[in-house]
Amino acid sequence: MNQDKVTKKTTIYDLAELAGTSASAVSAVLNGNWKKRRISSQLAERITRLAEEQGYAVNMQASLLRREKSKIIGMIVPKYDNRYFGSIVETFETMARERGLFPIITCTRRDPELEIEAARTMLSYQVEWLISTGATDPDRITDICSAAGVRSLNLDLPGSKAPSIISDNFKGARELTRRILINSERKLGAAHPLLFIGGRGSDHNTAERVRGFRTAHADVGVSVDESHILTCGYAPEKAESSLQALAASEGRLPDGMFVNSTISLEGVMRWIKRSGHYVGRSPVIGCFDWDPFAALLADEIEMVRQDVQGMLDAVFGIIDQGSSSETLIQIPPVFMEGDAPW
Amino acid sequence: MNQDKVTKKTTIYDLAELAGTSASAVSAVLNGNWKKRRISSQLAERITRLAEEQGYAVNMQASLLRREKSKIIGMIVPKYDNRYFGSIVETFETMARERGLFPIITCTRRDPELEIEAARTMLSYQVEWLISTGATDPDRITDICSAAGVRSLNLDLPGSKAPSIISDNFKGARELTRRILINSERKLGAAHPLLFIGGRGSDHNTAERVRGFRTAHADVGVSVDESHILTCGYAPEKAESSLQALAASEGRLPDGMFVNSTISLEGVMRWIKRSGHYVGRSPVIGCFDWDPFAALLADEIEMVRQDVQGMLDAVFGIIDQGSSSETLIQIPPVFMEGDAPW
């Protein structure tokens, strides 16, 4: 191993010289199609050994420039601060690697500008596919991609210009609401209308969940209080201040809540603890998303777990076959009983 | 925008032809040193406009092949399933981008083989730096990197062959243990020896935390029970089965615990709930790591938060100045009072 002050990287030309052969032969051996190129196994072995001794690693930049396919697959993701996105990223990486693809992930912190910039950068790196996860403006990204001949998919939040894989938010929210109402009835004797908190009113998922929320109320003949639908955004502080404001103006808050994400739940739980509003009568809570600790927080907490594996199976199903006829694939979420199996 | 069936990517040669100029001029304009190369601002503007119209994006593979520096910086990380690593990754990405670097992150799922493979892949992509976060064998990665003339750093877990930035585990654990003992004394009247659970006995951080744990006990004249140091690994199930086994053999477990990570805490909380072991006498808990929901789980739960920003400041401090004289930088962790400020 050459440990000079400035170790220049070993190239196939260096190896060729050491082996007394041509760069072309070295290339053929190292990328595995030396049989096809009729290189003798002796030479192949010699080159392989040399490459190992020298700690050779192909220069992907050079290799990709020459090849037709980059095998790079990009994903943009809003945050890493919850289990849902964490497991999306981890599963995505694993499944990509299983297919011999190289995953590149970028976190855009829910910043629309960063999303676009990240998409452009990914294109520069010649990604073959770009998965926009929870993007604020997925169609804009799709436009940029298709102008460059790159295919794209939307995950978690749908767009209209590329196939979208999302949770079945309506059914999930309807069932979750049904369960909260049952818990509420069991605890308080009667089913009272719930509070909805979290998410952006403008995004598709939140809208669908609100629709499911309304439908479930209608199913049991309970009417929803419009002032109790607080789509205040995703940040914990927003949920917190939103509850604070409502309590200030209305006095007493409902005894049951539909919380639209674990991130919002964080703010909700913090406010409950700090304000002392619910002392002696802890509210019945349901959350559209799952977190292992949140699941342990209260006995009555219901959590829907989005089926990350199912969603990514759908994503790679499309990628594997190169295209999709469907535009919107909705994956049913999973209900957890008590604390979840890992 | 050309929307052909198979949109070939626009290159500088295409732009040159459209602008009636040379590829060289286009390149100079688009990478910003057209002034240096004495291109007229009229031509510059014309080319810029064309590039935008055509949705041109540089081919990074070609660009990087020619340039001397790749500006790519790699990080390998064990998991995305907790706030600590999530915030490391998010902060890393942000700080890298602020410096005009392109971050590539790979999750190795605590698999030593994958770590090595990932490191090699990163080298192929010509990373300039590789940050090994929580790696099982950081020195092996450093060897691979330095053979290729690539600088590396260790984060979270130290190595001996590259600068390492870690939490001050000893001091953190000593202070955490001190606090748990005080809480325990306040609750039970006297300070009893605590249980230590989670982490790998072989890793530096766990060893240092155990040392801090012992020292804090010694500080108040309480002796540690050796059979109560359960370094059973990081997975939640391991903590769970480890407690199960200990309870089976000893009957009654200690009333206070030092839990070595939020991941282990997950198993601990699950076991407590499932087994019913602590019914009516909930244990005093401290956790070396922070999670917003875990912080709300019990009143007596103490959490140390590792100073992610501080650690990454140190990392980029070294990167910015190109090297480091120090081999081990220890960043003091932060103690949270009650539920944390976000």
Place this chain on the structure above:
DNA sequence: CAGCGATGCTCAATCGATGAAGCAAGAATT
């Protein structure tokens, strides 16, 4: 008006890997 510098561009080599085309030497066939 020769001479010089400044201005605004183009040419062509280069980065490292790849693979089509080709070449030389031996083996097999007629």
Place this chain on the structure above:
DNA sequence: AATTCTTGCTTCATCGATTGAGCATCGCTG
């Protein structure tokens, strides 16, 4: 012995962007 086939390599153009070197053209000076 002449021809064809096979084996085992090498040569060279290529991918797209970058950049040192060079070449006109123009304005200005003495």
